[in-house]
Amino acid sequence: MSTRLERASLQVRSEAPVASRAVLEITGLARQFGSHEVVRALDLTLAPGERTALWGPNGSGKSTVLRCIAGTLDPTRGDVRVDGHRAGTLAARRAVGASLAQERSFYLRLTGWANLLFFARLRSSSEREARLRVAALEEELELAHITAERVDRCSTGMVQQLGFARALLGDPKLILLDEPTRSLDEDARGRLWGALDRRPGVAVLIATHLKEDVERCDERVDFPH
Amino acid sequence: MTSASTFLIRPRIPRAILALAYRDYAVNRTYRLGFILDFGFGFANLVVFYFISRTVQGVGDLDRLNGAPSYFAFVAIGIALSGVITAAAAGLAQQLREEQLSGTLEMLVVQPVGISGLAIGLAAWPFAFAMLRAALYILVGGGLLGISFRETDWFGFVVVLITAAAAFSGLGIFLGALVLVVKRGGAVVGLLVFVLGALSGAYFPLAVLPGWLEAIGTVLPTQHAFSGLRNATFIGTDWAGSALVLLAFAAVTVPLALLAFHFALRHTRRAGTLNQY
Numbered sequence: 095m096s097t098r099l100e101r102a103s104l105q106v107r108s109e110a111p112v113a114s115r116a117v118l119e120i121t122g123l124a125r126q127f128g129s130h131e132v133v134r135a136l137d138l139t140l141a142p143g144e145r146t147a148l149w150g151p152n153g154s155g156k157s158t159v160l161r162c163i164a165g166t167l168d169p170t171r172g173d174v175r176v177d178g179h180r181a182g183t184l185a186a187r188r189a190v191g192a193s194l195a196q197e198r199s200f201y202l203r204l205t206g207w208a209n210l211l212f213f214a215r216l217r218s219s220s221e222r223e224a225r226l227r228v229a230a231l232e233e234e235l236e237l238a239h240i241t242a243e244r245v246d247r248c249s250t251g252m253v254q255q256l257g258f259a260r261a262l263l264g265d266p267k268l269i270l271l272d273e274p275t276r277s278l279d280e281d282a283r284g285r286l287w288g289a290l291d292r293r294p295g296v297a298v299l300i301a302t303h304l305k306e307d308v309e310r311c312d313e314r315v316d317f318p319h
Numbered sequence: 320m321t322s323a324s325t326f327l328i329r330p331r332i333p334r335a336i337l338a339l340a341y342r343d344y345a346v347n348r349t350y351r352l353g354f355i356l357d358f359g360f361g362f363a364n365l366v367v368f369y370f371i372s373r374t375v376q377g378v379g380d381l382d383r384l385n386g387a388p389s390y391f392a393f394v395a396i397g398i399a400l401s402g403v404i405t406a407a408a409a410g411l412a413q414q415l416r417e418e419q420l421s422g423t424l425e426m427l428v429v430q431p432v433g434i435s436g437l438a439i440g441l442a443a444w445p446f447a448f449a450m451l452r453a454a455l456y457i458l459v460g461g462g463l464l465g466i467s468f469r470e471t472d473w474f475g476f477v478v479v480l481i482t483a484a485a486a487f488s489g490l491g492i493f494l495g496a497l498v499l500v501v502k503r504g505g506a507v508v509g510l511l512v513f514v515l516g517a518l519s520g521a522y523f524p525l526a527v528l529p530g531w532l533e534a535i536g537t538v539l540p541t542q543h544a545f546s547g548l549r550n551a552t553f554i555g556t557d558w559a560g561s562a563l564v565l566l567a568f569a570a571v572t573v574p575l576a577l578l579a580f581h582f583a584l585r586h587t588r589r590a591g592t593l594n595q596y
Contacts, residue, residue, distance in 0.1 A: 165429065166425050166588060166593045166594070168585070168588040188431040192426075192429050194429070195422065195425070199426040203346050204342070208342075208345055213430065215338035216334075217430065260426075
């Protein structure tokens with residue numbers, strides 16, 4: 095693993111070799127909330143299969159960057175492209191699988207299965223494909239005990255596993271994970287990293303403050319407070 | 320900025336609409352008592368108006384009632400259509416508000432669904448439920464409470480119902496855009512839907528209103544929906560003009576409303592308020 099620490103600035107560019115067209119290209123990304131500049135002039139490129147950690151304490155702007163890539167937040171300045179498409183466009187959203195704020199992002203009165211199937215339907219061309227995708231993920235991530243439960247009866251860690259499964263739906267080229275292992279037990283963490291390892295062509299961007307997550311990545315971009 | 324092609328109906332959209340509608344059905348099914356109470360309240364409402372109608376029988380001028388043989392027949396159609404109009408005009412706004420409060424809106428917006436698919440899909444279940452409820456009211460009104468459908472042009476009935484729903488879905492998408500931006504737009508939505516119903520002849524003929532209010536009611540598109548549906552139901556003719564007006568209203572308002580929804584969504588992305596409530 096190669097890590098870099100650039101505390102003076104967020105002007106960081108990945109030095110990993112770009113094997114083919116970049117899946118993610120961020121140029122001069124800045125985001126302000128009022129007069130508070132949360133992210134300043136971030137440059138970042140991710141090639142297929144590359145795994146990068148955005149590392150820093152709470153409130154340092156990591157999640158803001160993920161939201162700009164997912165297309166739920168517009169940059170104040172700069173450009174974000176996913177698979178060559180501007181972030182937030184339909185084509186870009188098709189290429190992104192995201193797990194952002196997991197705790198409040200599911201329909202609590204539905205089961206885990208019904209939730210995953212709903213999101214799979216939005217990313218599949220047929221009902222059969224959607225069901226197959228959910229079934230495959232349920233088996234791969236050993237989620238049967240979670241998908242059978244209504245989400246309002248699941249623990250934080252169980253919901254977090256569902257959030258990760260949802261990010262994998264639709265075979266995205268880029269996966270965005272916000273603190274993906276924060277509430278997971280050791281087995282669940284193993285399944286998460288195993289699933290990412292089985293997708294060597296997928297670029298992964300992880301916002302985290304945990305060293306263990308960083309060690310699983312090829313690159314690290316520091317977000318000082 | 321999302322490209323203009325986002326506004327077009329894409330082949331994917333029907334799947335997204337079905338998925339959203341089925342999800343909302345599944346969520347609502349978990350509130351079984353709510354389902355039963357909803358229908359129960361609607362039935363009770365009809366019964367109350369049935370007895371009001373019997374009380375005022377012989378009072379007033381039947382010529383004012385769009386061919387309806389009684390006040391109850393007049394108001395039953397008004398109640399059934401009001402539910403459909405309310406769902407078309409307020410369904411999306413209510414659904415968006417629920418998504419904001421439950422925190423699911425952001426994950427929904429991340430999905431590869433266009434503006435049209437999102438707006439129509441979120442409004443689809445409330446609308447389908449309102450249509451079902453309207454059908455039940457008509458059945459109860461006809462089967463148990465004596466409304467006659469001998470003169471009904473059912474083709475005209477369905478055409479007016481569908482064009483009315485299309486016309487007011489434009490308004491519904493506008494109100495959805497309002498909720499995206501101001502969050503707590505429920506009061507505005509409720510007031511607007513109430514005024515549209517009350518001033519357009521849902522519960523009483525426009526002719527009983529003071530002149531200036533009647534003038535306002537006459538130009539409201541909802542008035543065409545009520546008069547068109549009553550004409551189709553009780554006279555069996557003279558509904559096509561109303562359907563055309565509603566269709567024209569839909570043709571103008573729906574594209575404009577989708578544009579407004581697009582800009583509202585863009586505003587929330589710029590302001591960073593998509594995951595706020």
